[in-house]
Amino acid sequence: MADPKTISNSCGLLDELTTLARENNYIDPSLFGKYAVKRGLRDLDGRGVLVGLTEIGEVNSYIEQDGKLVPAPGHLIYRGIDIEDITQGYLSDGRFGFEETTYLLLFGKLPTQEQLTNFQKLLGEKRKLPDDFVRDMVLKAPSKDIMNSMARSVLALYSYDEGNPDDTSLTNTLRQCIKLIATFPSLAVYGYQAYAHYHSNQSLYIHTPQPELSTAENILYMLRPDSKYTQLEATLLDLALILHAEHGGGNNSTFTTHLVTSSGTDTYSSIAAALGSLKGPKHGGANLKVVKMFEDMRENIKDWKDEEAICDYLTRLLNKEAFDKAGLIYGIGHAVYSVSDPRATILKEYAAKLAKAKGMEDEFDFYTRIEKLAPQVISHSRKMYKGVSANVDFYSGFVYSMLNLPLELYTPIFAIARISGWSAHRIEEIVNAGKIIRPAYKSVAERREYTALTAR
Template sequence: MVNFNEFLDKMSVVAEDNNRIDPEYYTKYEVKRGLRNSNGSGVLVGLTEIGEVHGYTIDENEKVPVEGKLYYRGIDVSQIVEGLQKDGRYGFEEVCYLLLFGRLPNKTELQDFVELLGNLRSLPDGFTEDMILKAPSPDIMNKLARSVLASYSYDDNPDDISIKNVLRQSIELIARFPTMVAYGYQAKSHYHDHNSLYIHPPRADLYTAENFLYMIRPDNKYTRLEAELLDLSLILHAEHGGGNNSTFAVHVVTSTGTDTYSAIAAAIGSLKGPKHGGANLRVMGMMEDIKKHVHDWNDDEEIKEYLKKIIKKEAYDRSGLIYGMGHAVYTLSDPRAVLLKKKAAELAAVKNMEDELNLYFKVEELAPKVFAEMKQSSKDISANVDFYSGFVYKMLNLPEPLYTPIFAIARIAGWCAHRIEELVSGQRIIRPAYKSVSGHKPYIPLEQRI
């Protein structure tokens, strides 16, 4: 009998050797690796009216750094947040409405939409027991993807891609994502971590951020400030243009004409990756390592020396990366990080975690200087949203397995908006080119192979 592990040990080497492409070919054929131009900007592959990410300008084919801006349907997110905070209102539902329909709602429209989402939060009959509890997953993102795909079987009209039907599916998914994530986590916590099982029915009278905290906590309790901070995080993660990996995945899969659940499940798979939605977990691990090895959190020189060790691959995970610093588009600042850390300071004061937050401030300040010194580089580097989002979730006493799923709870709004836009305006299957560089070979009869 063939030993599977021995087979894999042998053939994994063969598979790796036969899938390695000479890097010189990428230069020879001017391949846009990662869909990036030579100056670091993204290759233009589509148009969108949903979100705009502005982090630099191009002058004579050179990137010129500017302060970061993020726009939802042409409106500066900073202005949206400022308006909501001035009114003392939760805003994630309003942002969902804006992204889906392309304009801000009036009071009646907003009230109706909030009520609609609240009434749609409960999962279909039998779904929790059959699709979540009977097959618990150690990773909530995989459980969420499975729950989305399973929703196809509970939909009486799953394959209709008319805008009315896709809009119906989108609103249901936006409403149900927090419930799917909360129940997926509770199943994981109970069956894999051997904790008590808490299945709290969602409440229609609460806003999304409130409802999630209510469902995830054994005692259902949360403060107004905690809910406000989670609501802000959901707003800032709801959309980020059409070029980010998970949203582009939605465009690619949608362009085939497939169903909503298949397209959204693909996006979840993309977001799970540590280079995308899972990045804040890497930040948290790095910061815990810094806290352990830097004895004086107020000593700039000690912090700088340890950051140098990280860059020299002598500390933390030896990747040479300072996680949470730098972004593919933003240069001088990430507007999401700016807004999040400002609100986070309020909760840090209440939670008596100001010393730890100040350490984050120190790393944010010193990391670009250390990078410039070590790499002899003039590249502009700033903290991105992942640098602070993990700390925010820690202050909210949310378990780490929920960090990336919370990202998905927010981003489902942007994904659905982009799916609708692709169906309305794309109308052509996305198929970029790959050039074969393998060369042609003769077929060798089985008896003659060594």
């Protein structure tokens, strides 16, 4: 057992070092304006700074009128095809669409029936993890955070690669990416099962993925003790995966993929870095905040139909007087979208169907009421350069809760979807053989002379 004095001295030293680190890393915010630094690579009007070109995904939220950009309903486009057309296309056929969407993102065109069948079969064959991998890499070192578990597993797969893991040729990269796309559901679910067993004392279930099932079906099959699910549940999870699969090259985790890939490193390192980015609460972890915020709302708002009480709570949120006191209404507003987030619009429609099937219409109505009132409260309380609307996180957390998915898997589900987009962007970076990405940072430190140790 550690000596209490040692711990106390160590903490005191750490406090001292923390103070030094804070004092000597602070930069006067006015300097960012002085040197025209676009913090977060964003212009003052909220648009991203153009740093690259892509054919994979496009996010539109403005139209041009009289030479000016005017906010408009958002559109998300995969390889030139509107996401609304993609979802309507496969849903009208009564089938799952994530595998088709993945093919589109990777190869730039919609597959024929034969191409789709062959691709689905290939993914099915690649879903199984290497022998003993689950025992040695997942169960023997269970993590309390599934995103960290997934990142560690991805890096470990480097050692299990049957070819040359450092080969960045297009053929080898494609082979590695398809394997990761196929195995991500297992990495996420097994990571959760290990956590639930070793950290929460629950029974351990390890179901082998079924090659004939879709990605969404396999997630539910492996996660649930009885492996049972309804068609509607699988359809809604499949839809959520499609809506999260891609969002242009500028989102943080996809840009991370481009950034790390540009250095010439291996696929596993690139995807593990993207997972680290997505884990952040400002990125993939946002839907968790929405769910927890709503839990707090239920405790503090007795009548879900009382709009005055709702507005009062939302105002207290903005004033840092409620929930986590961060001054944010989670799930409302987006860095790009203003009038509407097309992903939220699509997900909302099908969330209503699942809510009806689950007997949760009152809760769904509560969500829609918040969606309507939050922009009004924000507009009244704050000055904004653009409007705000519900983003995809607003409804995805509600959908996952209706599917009885554990909170620990919310962000990993996002990763299972986004690995398709990350893979497409890694391939695009490799095909175009761009330069290593290296933006400029200006030093604002004063020049000083070196002082001898005895004179300090």
